[in-house]
């Protein structure tokens with residue numbers, strides 16, 4: 019068996035090219051249109067594999083393969099793709115943790131890798147799978163440390179904390195050590211910590227992972243308010259597509275390091291949508307409905323049957339034939355779920 023080991027988080031031998039250097043466009047790069055600006059970005063990792071008892075061979079993995087997209091200031095965009103698509107690698111480059119192999123990158127006019135200390139004041143990052151809070155400290159003390167780290171003026175700190183505490187309902191939790199918080203409470207605590215220094219950009223990596231329905235709704239409501247009232251630019255990575263449906267009008271989809279789609283959520287559904295489904299409830303169980311032009315029965319379950327038909331066709335003739343020829347009790351029309359649309363895109 020061969021093992022694969024990452025060589026740290028280092029770029030490949032070619033290193034970053036000159037295009038990732040100092041920003042010559044200056045303030046213009048901070049323009050609202052290209053607030054986050056990603057051009058032909060690539061990231062190649064060198065991975066050493068054991069190929070014999072003592073031998074190791076180096077291979078390259080192109081985690082991000084020439085993607086380009088731009089976010090306007092104040093946009094809230096979903097960044098999605100299957101496991102291993104290159105999302106985290108892209109976010110790490112956007113936060114200055116990783117250096118690009120080639121390409122050009124600007125966040126709020128700043129080159130993330132070259133000017134990391136400038137950038138940290140402009141961005142907030144929340145990882146759903148791990149906390150940035152101090153495990154043994156109450157939330158209140160963690161926040162006091164964040165204030166010192168970022169040198170946040172007291173009045174601004176108090177104001178930002180009060181807003182988050184109110185909107186995220188953290189009032190009763192401020193004196194509880196982080197280790198005693200539930201996942202949902204901890205997540206709200208983490209989001210607050212990421213916002214105390216007033217970042218212009220918020221990166222959220224799986225912010226609702228493992229949360230129950232109520233906690234999810236609370237986090238989503240908060241993000242909507244944050245975006246609407248403060249104009250914070252949000253890039254959201256998630257496998258929970260209902261997050262995207264609730265929060266983002268625009269989605270960027272990547273797969274195998276390449277950009278697959280960049281546009282409206284509606285357009286994504288349109289692009290992948292081949293069929294709609296009529297869910298038909300009959301009075302009693304029957305053999306699969308057949309012989310209706312343009313429709314085919316794709317599933318039956320007792321007296322309920324699912325009929326797929328071309329998305330572009332009208333459902334009306336189908337509905338009138340069903341009503342005339344079958345003991346119809348009820349029916350409903352289903353648009354394709356975005357999970358299916360994306361699965362079809364990945365599959366294609």
Ligand SMILES: Nc1ncnc2c1ncn2[C@@H]1O[C@H](COP(=O)(O)OP(=O)(O)OP(=O)(O)O)[C@@H](O)[C@H]1O
Pocket residue numbers: 023024025026027028063064065079080081099100101102103104105106107108
């Ligand atoms: N440090 C590293 N060294 C070598 N390969 C890496 C490294 N980090 C990521 N990769 C590889 O790069 C590709 C993209 O990984 P990445 O973590 O960016 O994907 P992702 O879209 O965030 O996936 P997930 O949804 O599972 O978190 C994968 O093939 C991964 O194995």
